[in-house]
Amino acid sequence: MPELPEVEVAMKGIKAAFEGATLAQLQLGPYGLRRPFDPRTRQLRGQRLGRVRRLAKYILLDFEDPQPKSPGGEGAGWSLALHLGMSGRALVTTTDSALGRHDHVVLDFTLPQGGQGRLVVTDPRRFGALDLLQRPVEGHPPFNALGPDPLEPGFTKAALAVACKGRRAPIKNLLLDQKAVVGLGNIYVCEALFRAAIHPAQPACTLRPSQLAKLHAVIPPLLRQAVAAGGSTLRDHAGTDGRPGAFQQLHQVYGREGQPCVLGGAPHGTIKRMVQAGRSTFHCPTCQPPGTWEAGT
Missing domain, CATH: 3.20.190.10 (MutM-like, N-terminal)
Incomplete structure (x- = not known):
């Protein structure tokens, strides 16, 4: 979609x-x-x-x-x-x-x-x-x-914090909820969480202020970069001139299962795929380590 x-x-x-x-x-x-x-x-x-x-x-x-x-x-x-x-x-x-x-x-x-x-x-x-x-x-x-639009002034760090407050759902699932943030789908949620170094399964309510700040900071520039590239063409998308988008060439995790992390070198790992709510989630388990929120680190 x-x-x-x-x-x-x-x-x-x-x-x-x-x-x-x-x-x-x-x-x-x-x-x-x-x-x-x-x-x-x-x-x-x-x-x-x-x-x-x-x-x-x-x-x-x-x-x-x-x-x-x-x-x-x-x-x-x-x-x-x-x-x-x-x-x-x-x-x-x-x-x-x-x-x-x-x-x-x-x-x-x-x-x-x-x-x-x-x-x-x-x-x-x-x-x-x-x-x-x-x-x-x-x-x-x-x-x-609808929740706030990431390309509009209403998308603030405070608004993101309110959307996450008290929500035990994984942060990836919450970001896909149009009542929390509008416009995001599977591709750009995976990409945003990688850029923010947040594991997709982390419960939304456990995000620390520093994590919320990072996630809020990466989403609008990511979307603007994708718009400038004409969007991502995985199958059907094309611009109104019929040309496919080019942002899929810039994906850092989405669709890259088994490939090395773009950050390169030790200690960075290999992109993995897991299934959340019936959808594929791509992430780097080294750059987005699981369980750190449980340890409070």
Whole structure:
């Protein structure tokens, strides 16, 4: 599933191409994605796309007109919330581009400077979602119970400490909880814990202040580095131009089972894989020693 960097990369591509453009036409596949499409989505035709942004692992397309009507009357406007699921891609292309059998959403825009462009959402497994939400979207699930975003000012050391307080869950599991910190997934949690020298199984509530400070310090730069590299392409991810990301070439532990630690030399070890909550966890048992929290060292 795309994590924060991959969603941020896609969002930036859509924003650069279509923010300020007018939705001229849209095509929605007959079967929907994870959920059926809201038929009112077609009433967005003719509206100006005022803003493109990311919220957690969703891309939000904020349209300016308060239509379509809702039973409660007009609101502050409507947004399309796009989730790319396990295998989804958002591609910016031309309006005469050929469509494939897995292209379930097609949005044609008239650009402010003239001309047209097309946004195509491709999802072979249909695990993604496109939902029509009345703003403020923060009042709708799943946005009404989110933790702080690591790329926003609200992600503070104090906020991370609050999320960990009293939680016996392994720190890796807690960081995957979108109610604790949004946007993180398996790849970047493994990478962040390695950079912070924290064992993935350490109970969150046992992290010392120095560990919390280190973990808080490494997460935002890690994510920014991944965004700059276009995200990680392990299988399906690609930018809106169709190009794969390159951050997988910079992974220090994820997917490197059996390879030597990137820190090199003694006393650094070999990357190991273990399973936590059904997911593979990669770590260096030398750089991230287990059990140190139990000894209080």
